[in-house]
Amino acid sequence: MSSRTLYDLAGADAARRFSPFCWRTRLALAHKGLDHQTVPWHMSDKDAIAFSGQGKVPVLVDGEQVLSDSWKIALYLEATYPDAPSLFGGEAGMPAVRFINAWADTVLMAEVVKLVMVDIPGHMTEADAAYFRSTREARFGATLESVCANREQDVERLRQALLPVRLALRSAPFLGGDTPHYADYIVFSPLQWARCISNFPLLKADDPVADWAERMLAAFDGLAAKAPGYKIAA
Amino acid sequence: MSSRTLYDLAGADAARRFSPFCWRTRLALAHKGLDHQTVPWHMSDKDAIAFSGQGKVPVLVDGEQVLSDSWKIALYLEATYPDAPSLFGGEAGMPAVRFINAWADTVLMAEVVKLVMVDIPGHMTEADAAYFRSTREARFGATLESVCANREQDVERLRQALLPVRLALRSAPFLGGDTPHYADYIVFSPLQWARCISNFPLLKADDPVADWAERMLAAFDGLAAKAPGYKIAA
Numbered sequence: 185m186s187s188r189t190l191y192d193l194a195g196a197d198a199a200r201r202f203s204p205f206c207w208r209t210r211l212a213l214a215h216k217g218l219d220h221q222t223v224p225w226h227m228s229d230k231d232a233i234a235f236s237g238q239g240k241v242p243v244l245v246d247g248e249q250v251l252s253d254s255w256k257i258a259l260y261l262e263a264t265y266p267d268a269p270s271l272f273g274g275e276a277g278m279p280a281v282r283f284i285n286a287w288a289d290t291v292l293m294a295e296v297v298k299l300v301m302v303d304i305p306g307h308m309t310e311a312d313a314a315y316f317r318s319t320r321e322a323r324f325g326a327t328l329e330s331v332c333a334n335r336e337q338d339v340e341r342l343r344q345a346l347l348p349v350r351l352a353l354r355s356a357p358f359l360g361g362d363t364p365h366y367a368d369y370i371v372f373s374p375l376q377w378a379r380c381i382s383n384f385p386l387l388k389a390d391d392p393v394a395d396w397a398e399r400m401l402a403a404f405d406g407l408a409a410k411a412p413g414y415k416i417a418a
Numbered sequence: 419m420s421s422r423t424l425y426d427l428a429g430a431d432a433a434r435r436f437s438p439f440c441w442r443t444r445l446a447l448a449h450k451g452l453d454h455q456t457v458p459w460h461m462s463d464k465d466a467i468a469f470s471g472q473g474k475v476p477v478l479v480d481g482e483q484v485l486s487d488s489w490k491i492a493l494y495l496e497a498t499y500p501d502a503p504s505l506f507g508g509e510a511g512m513p514a515v516r517f518i519n520a521w522a523d524t525v526l527m528a529e530v531v532k533l534v535m536v537d538i539p540g541h542m543t544e545a546d547a548a549y550f551r552s553t554r555e556a557r558f559g560a561t562l563e564s565v566c567a568n569r570e571q572d573v574e575r576l577r578q579a580l581l582p583v584r585l586a587l588r589s590a591p592f593l594g595g596d597t598p599h600y601a602d603y604i605v606f607s608p609l610q611w612a613r614c615i616s617n618f619p620l621l622k623a624d625d626p627v628a629d630w631a632e633r634m635l636a637a638f639d640g641l642a643a644k645a646p647g648y649k650i651a652a
Binding site: 270272273274275276277278279280281282283284286287289290291347348349351352355356358359360361365367 | 504506507508509510511512513514515516517518520521523524525581582583585586589590592593594595599601
């Protein structure tokens with residue numbers, strides 16, 4: 185048993201791990217080379233993570249420390265394990281990555297959610313599916329089916345929103361440069377989220393972003409690729 | 419005379435300098451503490467910068483070196499003057515700033531252009547105004563007036579597009595952290611562009627992005643604030 189434990193959102197199949205925010209933390213832990221075990225967690229089981237003082241994953245227990253919020257966890261890992269490779273291209277590189285985090289959380293996530301929401305309940309436990317549907321339909325003021333009704337057209341909005349990623353990848357294989365860093369994990373995470381719970385492909389196969397996504401799937405001995413899921417591009 | 423000369427887009431009033439890409443370079447030179455003079459340049463005077471092998475500003479002459487393209491100039495300044503403060507939060511910080519450059523050039527510039535294009539010819543020499551109108555109307559397939567016809571509504575799209583900036587500024591006074599760096603100059607430049615050639619205010623006065631823009635106007639002894647222009651927020 186490692187002294188580190190990550191509570192990780194899981195589907196009805198406990199091997200299906202699909203939270204984009206948990207994926208950021210898993211890739212950050214791999215980047216830092218930090219052993220850990222994951223605990224499959226179901227969204228409606230708030231009691232299981234009540235000790236963290238809030239109700240969302242990722243929750244990381246690192247020895248005595250209990251942390252939540254993927255961005256705060258990234259800052260914690262960077263500060264606590266400074267001798268492992270930097271997540272941000274060094275301390276002074278962090279603010280620009282924080283901007284990318286804000287961009288992905290607002291622009292990218294807003295587009296991806298409209299493409300895959302409808303496919304999520306079918307991969308959840310019965311209790312989670314009911315919880316997810318009722319909370320998300322209240323938030324959107326619409327059924328999951330109607331949120332995703334135009335996804336064949338709406339997917340073009342995501343592909344357009346990824347233009348800055350496409351341009352940045354003309355200069356280097358990763359957003360972090362020659363090797364990936366936390367900016368890559370941030371931007372990859374909504375694509376991996378979608379891959380893990382939807383067979384609706386987000387990218388065209390000839391998109392350079394799809395090539396980069398394949399590199400991200402392969403990183404850390406295929407950590408992301410080994411997760412049960414579908415395809416990012418078609 | 420300094421050994422450095424920047425060819426800088428100017429209006430009919432030669433003191434009016436409004437190229438967003440030139441502003442990035444001017445702020446980068448100030449950040450690095452590099453003496454230079456600027457040469458006012460008019461857009462239709464391609465002969466004056468033909469020595470650079472291309473037809474756009476900024477063109478920076480630094481001793482024997484002739485450079486164009488604001489991003490390439492930033493990389494050059496960082497590599498050539500490593501002992502001056504870093505533009506990117508250090509070498510490894512550059513890739514994340516490159517992403518922000520791509521984001522601003524596509525998302526932000528596309529929104530701002532629809533808000534201010536119509537006001538540009540009135541600030542130019544006659545020759546430039548004719549050149550600008552004919553080339554831009556051909557590019558847009560529409561008159562400048564029709565491109566900007568809905569700007570009272572379209573400005574909301576820009577304000578929405580600035581959401582990641584707004585979120586990042588919750589954590590620090592600048593995108594670069596406690597002090598500005600090239601990410602700030604990138605994102606500020608389209609706002610300064612608009613300020614210098616349009617009296618159409620882009621931001622609401624109570625927007626935290628407007629507060630940050632004020633800090634950017636004040637930076638380097640008011641370098642940007644001293645330029646003839648209007649207001650960014652109202």
